[in-house]
Amino acid sequence: MGPPSTPSPICVxxxxxxxxxxxxxxxxxxxxxxxxxxxxxxxxMDAIRRMAHNLKGGAAFGFPRLSExxxxxxxxxxxxxxxxxxxxxxxxxxxLERVELRQINTx
Amino acid sequence: MQCALMAxxxxxxxxxxQSTILxxxxxRHFRSxxxxxxxxxGYEVLEAENGLExxxxxxxAPIDLVITDMLxxxxxxxxxxxxxxxxxxxxxILAMSGVDARHRYLRVAAYLGAFATLEKAVxxxxxxxxxxxxxxx
Numbered sequence: 611m612g613p614p615s616t617p618s619p620i621c622v623x624x625x626x627x628x629x630x631x632x633x634x635x636x637x638x639x640x641x642x643x644x645x646x647x648x649x650x651x652x653x654x655m656d657a658i659r660r661m662a663h664n665l666k667g668g669a670a671f672g673f674p675r676l677s678e679x680x681x682x683x684x685x686x687x688x689x690x691x692x693x694x695x696x697x698x699x700x701x702x703x704x705x706l707e708r709v710e711l712r713q714i715n716t717x
Numbered sequence: 718m719q720c721a722l723m724a725x726x727x728x729x730x731x732x733x734x735q736s737t738i739l740x741x742x743x744x745r746h747f748r749s750x751x752x753x754x755x756x757x758x759g760y761e762v763l764e765a766e767n768g769l770e771x772x773x774x775x776x777x778a779p780i781d782l783v784i785t786d787m788l789x790x791x792x793x794x795x796x797x798x799x800x801x802x803x804x805x806x807x808x809x810i811l812a813m814s815g816v817d818a819r820h821r822y823l824r825v826a827a828y829l830g831a832f833a834t835l836e837k838a839v840x841x842x843x844x845x846x847x848x849x850x851x852x853x854x
Binding site for chain 1: 746747749752754757788790798799815837838839840841
């Protein structure tokens with residue numbers, strides 16, 4: 611059995627003009643993903659709902675996948691599906707860890 | 718037309734510099750995003766974390782346009798729009814919200830008299846044209 615493989619990075623292009631904002635946004639979302647599991651353990655659903663709602667704005671920062679995560683989490687919250695919610699939060703954290711930002715060079 | 722005339726008078730200064738925009742959103746990243754886009758276009762920007770704070774700013778600051786999120790703790794967008802419309806009926810409001818398949822929040826905003834509504838996902842592409850329309854330029 612070989613060494614565990616490192617997950618491949620997911621490249622995300624920084625929207626032109628948002629170079630100063632997006633790296634900070636990504637850092638913040640990574641921290642938030644870590645907090646989400648703790649909030650889930652503590653059953654703080656209102657806080658999770660707020661974070662899921664804010665995630666839906668991720669597309670504006672160049673992360674349409676975050677908008678999908680946010681919408682999916684809101685759906686799981688509405689359905690009180692904690693199994694799905696837990697899985698989504700784990701997948702969100704994994705996605706965010708794999709993201710590598712890429713600067714678009716404009717002519 | 719009025720904006721065009723003003724632009725001729727102050728040739729060296731973009732029309733946008735005449736306008737101050739109040740951005741109300743509890744998400745600091747989103748406020749930062751909107752501020753960056755607006756400041757780069759020459760607008761003055763004030764920020765508030767919720768509707769109550771926004772209304773306090775409106776008491777003393779000359780604001781030309783309000784951009785508000787719909788779902789916020791403290792005072793939500795719907796109540797904010799209602800109160801702004803009552804206290805400042807001529808002031809135009811742009812409401813924004815996250816992805817919502819049925820556009821519930823933005824439909825409420827339009828019903829309450831928001832001049833325009835925008836989904837947050839399209840803000841980088843659509844914000845400036847919508848703001849320009851709201852300011853009549």
